Amino acid sequence: MIKGIIGAVIGDIAGSSRESKPVSRKTFKLFTKESSVTDDTALTVAVAEWMLDRQGVDVAQSLIKWATEYPHAGYGSSFKRFLANGSHMTPGSTHNGAVMRVSPVGYLASSIEECLELARESALPSHDSPQAIAGAQAAAAAIFMARTGKDKQEIREYLERTFGYNLHRSYDQVREEVLHARACRDTDYEASHERIVGAEPAVQDALIAFLEGTDYEDVIRKAIYLGGDADTEAAIAGGVAAAYYGVPEEIIQQALVYIPSDMLAVINKVDGTSWQPSKLIPPKSSRWSIHDVIICGCNADETDGERAFHLTRPSRYRRHHNEGYPIHISGLEMEKTLDQIWVLRRKCEDYKHIRWHLHEVGIESGVFTVEQFRELFGWALELDNVLVTPTLLNNWN
Ligand SMILES: [Mg+2]
Numbered sequence: 001m002i003k004g005i006i007g008a009v010i011g012d013i014a015g016s017s018r019e020s021k022p023v024s025r026k027t028f029k030l031f032t033k034e035s036s037v038t039d040d041t042a043l044t045v046a047v048a049e050w051m052l053d054r055q056g057v058d059v060a061q062s063l064i065k066w067a068t069e070y071p072h073a074g075y076g077s078s079f080k081r082f083l084a085n086g087s088h089m090t091p092g093s094t095h096n097g098a099v100m101r102v103s104p105v106g107y108l109a110s111s112i113e114e115c116l117e118l119a120r121e122s123a124l125p126s127h128d129s130p131q132a133i134a135g136a137q138a139a140a141a142a143i144f145m146a147r148t149g150k151d152k153q154e155i156r157e158y159l160e161r162t163f164g165y166n167l168h169r170s171y172d173q174v175r176e177e178v179l180h181a182r183a184c185r186d187t188d189y190e191a192s193h194e195r196i197v198g199a200e201p202a203v204q205d206a207l208i209a210f211l212e213g214t215d216y217e218d219v220i221r222k223a224i225y226l227g228g229d230a231d232t233e234a235a236i237a238g239g240v241a242a243a244y245y246g247v248p249e250e251i252i253q254q255a256l257v258y259i260p261s262d263m264l265a266v267i268n269k270v271d272g273t274s275w276q277p278s279k280l281i282p283p284k285s286s287r288w289s290i291h292d293v294i295i296c297g298c299n300a301d302e303t304d305g306e307r308a309f310h311l312t313r314p315s316r317y318r319r320h321h322n323e324g325y326p327i328h329i330s331g332l333e334m335e336k337t338l339d340q341i342w343v344l345r346r347k348c349e350d351y352k353h354i355r356w357h358l359h360e361v362g363i364e365s366g367v368f369t370v371e372q373f374r375e376l377f378g379w380a381l382e383l384d385n386v387l388v389t390p391t392l393l394n395n396w397n
Helices: 006-016 039-052 059-069 077-085 103-108 112-123 130-147 152-163 171-183 189-197 199-212 216-225 230-244 249-258 261-271 334-350 370-382 390-396
Strands: 292-299 323-330 355-358 386-388
Touching: 006 039, 006 216, 006 230, 006 249, 006 261, 039 059, 039 103, 039 112, 039 230, 039 261, 059 077, 103 112, 103 130, 103 230, 103 261, 112 130, 130 152, 130 199, 130 230, 152 199, 171 189, 171 199, 189 199, 199 216, 199 230, 216 230, 323 334, 334 370, 355 370, 370 386, 370 390, 386 390
Parallel strands: 292 323, 292 355, 355 386
Antiparallel strands: none
């Protein structure tokens, strides 16, 4: 069992595809093709990097840095305004954005007083309203208490006493409230929105999912099944549940394909773990970072490019595009193709900060036999910054 911010990250991933489509049964798949890390993880990593080096890193700069690297992670409207200005209107948002990213504070603070102060500091750049600050402090304090051996009763009492929360409502009652708020979206948008994503209600909902849950997985399932802001609820509840129960290793193994290597490196530092990034390309393309470059095969005059490069073009489903790297695979003499693959290899070796996605589009079109493929692209398996699709990985196995 692993205790650490990985618990918040996995909650975010498991909830990511359930935000717009709430689950109707408790038995849903935790991870799907539509799952991905979202803003909750990107900004948790940003707060983590600040917590690991508070002398050298400014929290606002760290938030801006990670949001810039992952520009399509699904940021809230007021956070986007903060990104655009580097500051925001005071008081800032009352929403849950500072709560969802605060778990590193709970794990790395050395006393409850320091925990509360650093939670406040982590919220200030974008969420300096009293509700948002209190929400961040409550979530961080719950993690701090859980990891230092306090039981659920003590955690509940402390949070109710310190923040005036009511954590005695039942999970079922809370779920009814959330579903009701969701149903009132069209008639009273403001109240509905505030009930679902307001820091004050959201942190209490997540804490109640934790208090009534029976283990890590049950807690994040409960947080998602509430039917509200699923990824954020599960990130908050998952952060606390991981400190209390720990996260089973087999769940982490399943989640690794969704976690980009640069985020995983920071998570490992906070948690004291050494998870290796997956060799597979994270499935949801709209969440790739600005450092992901897509390698596709195409024919010599690139007329096949429209198909081969669809992953690098904006479309109805993709508002942004990643850079594409075409290699001319058909319609050229083999010698020229080999030259191109050789150049590509040098680039992958030299530009380590780029994650190269070796995609099967245009490559897996019957041009190469499996044996040729292994010979031409064997080096890709050796480089940590080259990722491949499951189909291509099968060629090596
Ligand atoms: Mg999110």
